[in-house]
Amino acid sequence: MELRAVKGMNDILPDEAARWQRLEQAFREHVARYGYDEVRTPILEHTALFSRQIGETTDVVEKEMYSFARHGDELTVRPEGTAGAARAYVEHKVHTKEPVSRWSYLGPMFRGERPAKGRYRQFYQAGCELYGDAGPLADAEMIEMILSLLNRGLGIGNIEVRLNSLGASGTRARYRDALVAHFTPMKDKLSEDSQRRLEKNPLRILDSKDPRDREASKGAPSILELLDEADAAHFAGVRRHLDALDVRYIVDPTLVRGLDYYTRTLFEFVTTSGDLGAQSTVVGGGRYDNMIEGLGGPSVPAIGFAMGIERLLTLMPAEAPRERPAIYIAPLSDTCTSRALVLGRDLRARGVRVEVDGRGGRLKAMLRRADALGAKLCVILGDGELERGVASVKDLAGHKQDEVPLADAADVLAARARAEASPPPGEAR
Ligand code: HAM
Numbered sequence: 001m002e003l004r005a006v007k008g009m010n011d012i013l014p015d016e017a018a019r020w021q022r023l024e025q026a027f028r029e030h031v032a033r034y035g036y037d038e039v040r041t042p043i044l045e046h047t048a049l050f051s052r053q054i055g056e057t058t059d060v061v062e063k064e065m066y067s068f069a070r071h072g073d074e075l076t077v078r079p080e081g082t083a084g085a086a087r088a089y090v091e092h093k094v095h096t097k098e099p100v101s102r103w104s105y106l107g108p109m110f111r112g113e114r115p116a117k118g119r120y121r122q123f124y125q126a127g128c129e130l131y132g133d134a135g136p137l138a139d140a141e142m143i144e145m146i147l148s149l150l151n152r153g154l155g156i157g158n159i160e161v162r163l164n165s166l167g168a169s170g171t172r173a174r175y176r177d178a179l180v181a182h183f184t185p186m187k188d189k190l191s192e193d194s195q196r197r198l199e200k201n202p203l204r205i206l207d208s209k210d211p212r213d214r215e216a217s218k219g220a221p222s223i224l225e226l227l228d229e230a231d232a233a234h235f236a237g238v239r240r241h242l243d244a245l246d247v248r249y250i251v252d253p254t255l256v257r258g259l260d261y262y263t264r265t266l267f268e269f270v271t272t273s274g275d276l277g278a279q280s281t282v283v284g285g286g287r288y289d290n291m292i293e294g295l296g297g298p299s300v301p302a303i304g305f306a307m308g309i310e311r312l313l314t315l316m317p318a319e320a321p322r323e324r325p326a327i328y329i330a331p332l333s334d335t336c337t338s339r340a341l342v343l344g345r346d347l348r349a350r351g352v353r354v355e356v357d358g359r360g361g362r363l364k365a366m367l368r369r370a371d372a373l374g375a376k377l378c379v380i381l382g383d384g385e386l387e388r389g390v391a392s393v394k395d396l397a398g399h400k401q402d403e404v405p406l407a408d409a410a411d412v413l414a415a416r417a418r419a420e421a422s423p424p425p426g427e428a429r
Contacts, residue, residue: 008113008121010310018323019313024106026153027126027307034145036104036128041084043108047074053083053291055260057201064111077110082261082288082304085129090297100132106309118279118311127285127306131292134301136234139265139287140241146269146283146305147247156315158273159282161247163238164255164266166223167231169290172263176202178221186216203256209278222253231264238265261288265303275314282315283307325355326417328370332363332382339406340381343391346410352417371396376417379409 005011012020028038051061066077078084085103088094094101106126113119128145130138143161150156166172179202187195191210198205206217227235242249255266269283276282285305292300327347331340337358344356355373357366363380370378380392390403393413404412 006121008115010120010122019316020309023154023309023312023316024126027106027149028104030149030153031104031128031145034102034141036102036130039085039088039103039105040107041081041088041105043078044075045078045084045087047076049083049087050076050079053086053261053294054080055201057197057204058258058260059204060111060258064113066110066112079111080109080259081105081107081125081127081306082129082259082291085304086288086291086295086302089129089131089300090292090295093297095132095292095298095300098132100130102128102130104128116277116279118276118308118314120310124309125306126309127304129302129304131300131302133303134289135265135287135303136237137241138303139238140245140247142285142303142305143238143242143249143267144245144247146285146307150269150282150312154312154315155317156271156282156312158271158315160270160272161249162252162255162268162270163242163249164223164252165227165231165235165238165264166256166262166266166286167227168263171223171226171228171231172203174226175221175223178226179203179205182220183216189216201260204258206254207256207258217254220254224251224253234264257284257286261291262286263289267305269307271311271315273315276311279308279311281308282311323353324374324376325353326375327352327354327377327379327413328366328373328375329354329356329379329381330363330366330370331357331360332380334360335383336381336386339386340379343379343381343406343409343413347414347417350410350414352414367394367396377413379413 047065047067050065054061060079065079068075085105089101104127107124108122109125110122112121115121128142130142147159147161150159180198183190183198183202183205187198189212190198190205191208191212194205194208194210194213205213206220208214255268257266257268264287266286268281270280271282283305287301287303289301292298292302329340329344331337340356344354347354357369367378375396378394378396380394385391389406391406391409392401392403394401
């Protein structure tokens with residue numbers, strides 16, 4: 001059998017990696033300005049963490065998790081980052097160390113969904129979680145942070161912000177009853193999945209992509225009418241702060257999102273460019289004020305979001321060419337190879353990107369390789385050069401050649417490489 005990558009899981013080859021790095025760097029720098037520091041949690045967690053926090057009747061838990069038993073533990077490869085981060089927050093009693101914590105993360109997530117453009121089984125998320133601030137300032141600031149990252153940091157336009165509030169858990173229960181009353185008379189017209197959801201989790205019907213469910217959802221009651229006073233005041237506060245920040249948004253009372261842990265504010269960022277087809281949601285998030293307590297911690301409010309890196313990369317403008325070696329070293333004999341290695345090491349220590357050709361062989365082939373890589377300079381080290389204590393340096397763009405003394409070759413060449421270097425990818429916007 002020919003071995004290929006697992007369906008829905010992608011290789012990211014070096015040619016593409018520069019764009020990934022640019023996005024990751026922009027994300028880290030941007031959220032750091034808002035006070036977020038990176039957390040790294042395990043990719044494997046106990047299955048119960050996800051099934052309890054995300055919700056037994058969600059698609060993620062019912063159909064999509066990669067779960068297995070090993071050494072007596074029921075384990076799951078994380079489908080998202082929020083539950084693991086919250087578990088770590090509780091486990092390390094972080095609330096005793098600081099009243100407010102701002103965490104960011106970036107890494108692979110796994111969901112056994114049907115692969116499509118922008119929908120994979122291993123995909124990457126960058127996200128943030130904020131603990132200990134009940135908002136609404138925190139909610140608005142987070143939404144503004146995401147929008148400015150997409151617009152300014154990544155150069156992505158055509159983004160719509162959708163906003164809703166689910167209220168606290170009491171509101172949810174009342175909304176649940178209102179939805180059951182709305183959908184029950186038309187139960188037969190719902191998809192099979194939604195007929196089951198009607199009993200277990202009617203909110204999820206609003207989230208269904210099935211045209212039958214979409215039709216039945218028209219005219220469903222709006223949760224915003226059921227919010228109690230405190231929830232309504234919170235939502236009004238979020239909107240007021242967003243208005244002050246000039247963030248435009250659409251209030252969408254049918255927005256419920258596919259995970260059950262949310263309370264109050266919910267949001268999604270959707271591209272209107274059409275480039276992602278049905279997978280147009282690039283960021284999702286919201287408040288989940290009950291999770292920390294649900295995990296055995298104190299009552300600490302929380303809000304967060306995650307963005308799909310593959311989806312954002314599809315929308316991010318091209319640019320960010322792959323970084324090229326500034327110097328290519330071509331040793332022409334065995335004796336010259338060690339000297340070439342030493343020069344390579346010394347140049348790298350001076351911050352220069354260098355490749356040493358270890359293949360041996362003809363100069364012509366080495367020069368061709370240096371050209372193909374886009375190197376600025378090719379340093380030629382032959383026996384004649386070594387005897388004279390010099391290195392020949394060919395300027396590949398200018399087609400000039402000269403010699404530099406080997407004794408200070410690293411300093412001289414590093415200075416030349418820097419003078420000739422193209423700007424680093426981050427500055428090439
Ligand atoms: P989510 O909406 O499930 O939320 O995922 C967030 C984003 O991850 C989506 O908007 C999408 O861009 C990307 N994504 C999800 N599934 C896939 C997939 N199969 N292939 C490619 N991209 C995908 C969460 O995961 C929550 N943990 C967000 C959150 C953080 N809420 C509070 N804190």
